[in-house]
Amino acid sequence: MKLTFLGGTGTVTGSKYLLEHGGRKLMIDCGLFQGLKQLRLRNWEALPVDPSTVDAVVLTHAHLDHSGFLPRFCEGGFSGPVYTSQATRELCGLLLPDSGRLLEEEAEYANRHGFSKHHPALPLYTEEQARRALAALRTVALGQPFEPIPGVQVSLRKAGHLLGAASVHVAWGGRSILFSGDLGRQADLLMFPPDAPTPCDWLVMESTYGDRSHVETDALELLADVINRTAARGGVVVVPSFAVGRAQALMYALHLLREQHRIPDIPVFLNSPMATDATRIYEAHHAEHRLTAEQCEALRRTTRIVTSVDESKRLNTLRMPAVIISASGMASGGRVLHHLKAYAPDRRNSIVFAGYQAAGTRGAAMVAGAETVKIHGQHVPVRAEVACIDSMSAHADRKELLDWAAALPRAPRHVFVTHGEPVAADALRQALEERPGWTCSVPEYRDCVDLDAPA
Structure with missing residues (x-):
């Protein structure tokens, strides 16, 4: 099984993880790059995978850094199903068309006022393209296993953070990998805390606040x-x-x-x-x-x-x-x-x-x-x-991230620390590796890992 990091590395945006095994392809998340210009330009680059060859997508939640590239992905040739929770599907129904509308408005405003270097400035995708992409969404219940691809068993578990947000557990070819998604807080004002993680061979874990804890103030x-x-x-x-x-x-x-x-x-x-x-x-x-x-x-x-x-x-x-x-x-x-x-x-x-x-x-x-x-x-x-x-913040802090990982009944073979700025990701890596038997790394953009290779 191969895992390719197409986003969410060195940054908290653009989350996309591609799993490949036996000629089939499953993508976890399909997010937009945001923030620095050199990150946003990645949204325009051709992916190293042909979207038409991807069998299915699973979304952890609706925020655009996890779902917002989906219209562009569909326009690029993806025609498979996109699985997610009911609440995430409903929220995507708001976020994706709104994203397309804003992209169109920004391009139109830039053209009208002449401050874009591109003539004409074009949107990454349109509101109509976003609405077409929504037709691919399929609803699955939290905690109920499903098969996005024959022989691949996936289950979603509550991640807190946002309504409908989930961690994604994938069992494929006798092995398993857990994607944390964005984890919420233990005492969030709105959301319940995340479910405990399920046992896995590999863990892909977010690190937004991997280097600091939230200030203990009201x-x-x-x-x-x-x-x-x-x-x-x-x-x-x-x-x-x-x-x-x-x-x-x-x-x-x-x-x-x-x-x-x-x-x-x-x-x-x-x-x-x-x-x-x-x-x-x-x-x-x-x-x-x-x-x-x-x-x-x-x-x-x-x-x-x-x-x-x-x-x-x-x-x-x-x-x-x-x-x-x-x-x-x-x-x-x-x-x-x-x-x-x-x-x-x-x-x-x-x-x-x-x-x-x-x-x-x-x-x-x-x-x-x-x-x-x-x-x-x-x-x-x-x-x-x-x-x-x-x-x-709706993100778990350093202590909450470490406590969530510590709830695993056994150490994974390896932990890939993602979805964090470089300092935050490396700080979480160091903290996790202090535990006996835990090995971790911070992948780079477009890194491809053979999970079957000897450690």
């Missing part, structure tokens, strides 16, 4: 502090947020803070049509997360949902304290860019990032103290207060 207290400071200045709090998962957690956090009178009764706007639709999916699957149906309903009652473009534009002219939650979470695109252009230059305002910021994103730059960021071809001053609340 995330709600940190959020309340920045909102109170900003409101006292008469400013606006802009919260770039992933529309799926993070937006719902933020809405719930703000609901709790207002209910407990820890912040003033200022308006909270949700300016993301997709986040609005995702909230309805969370309501429909309330048995899969910590919030009751009543709590889900309370979120919508206490948040002002922005639906139209005109309403979105009016938010850029607010003259009173308010909180605006808007996609995307790393300020890499979407409506939040217009809010940043409006509010980042004013010292009265604040920008709050709730979770991990990948290298090369505007979010990472602002958290690192950038005095300007480039948006739509313009250099925008950043004078607003910038705060990052890492403890609101």
Whole structure:
């Protein structure tokens, strides 16, 4: 059996892992590269595998760094089934067309304003291509084995992190390999903790926070502090947020803070049509997360949902304290860019990032103290207060990752540490290798490993 790393190496984006055995091919995840330009350019490169030769795909979850390349993969010739959980399928139904629409809008905007080096600028894929790709999705139940390819047994187990997120266990040819997917936290505000890992011969494990633990502080207290400071200045709090998962957690956090009178009764706007639709999916699957149906309903009652473009534009002219939650979470695109252009230059305002910021994103730059960021071809001053609340991340931290791996009943033959920036991945590798009998490595982009070769 061969394993090729087509993404998720040296970065937290672009997750794609190709398994080959007996002339058949199975891909785990089909994600977009995001962040640094040299990573994003990989989305345009030809893969070392012909998509038409891949028999099936299994998705761990709906985030674009795990699912967002699927439309391009289908346009390249893939015609097989894509297996995932029911909630992931529903969330992909929002994320993928929205991704295609944003790619089209960005290309059109670049052409209209002439700041692209390409003439004309083209989208990686279109909204229509994304919708066509959705037809390939097939739903499987968590914990129920299925055969994406004859003779290959796969099962999904709860990974926390996001609604529908799963680890993927593959048994093939008498051997097994476990893909952790993105692992959630033990005490996440929304999601239940991950299931314990199942025994495996090889483990492919994420390392987003492999080099650090989340600060032991009350995330709600940190959020309340920045909102109170900003409101006292008469400013606006802009919260770039992933529309799926993070937006719902933020809405719930703000609901709790207002209910407990820890912040003033200022308006909270949700300016993301997709986040609005995702909230309805969370309501429909309330048995899969910590919030009751009543709590889900309370979120919508206490948040002002922005639906139209005109309403979105009016938010850029607010003259009173308010909180605006808007996609995307790393300020890499979407409506939040217009809010940043409006509010980042004013010292009265604040920008709050709730979770991990990948290298090369505007979010990472602002958290690192950038005095300007480039948006739509313009250099925008950043004078607003910038705060990052890492403890609101939906990713397991170093200790939680190590505890999850320690729950394996026996050491795998080998662990491949992926989905992390280089320092984080190598730190987790070192920590895992301190355990007797554990061997680990950090693969490079496009590395191909013969799993049958002698150790």
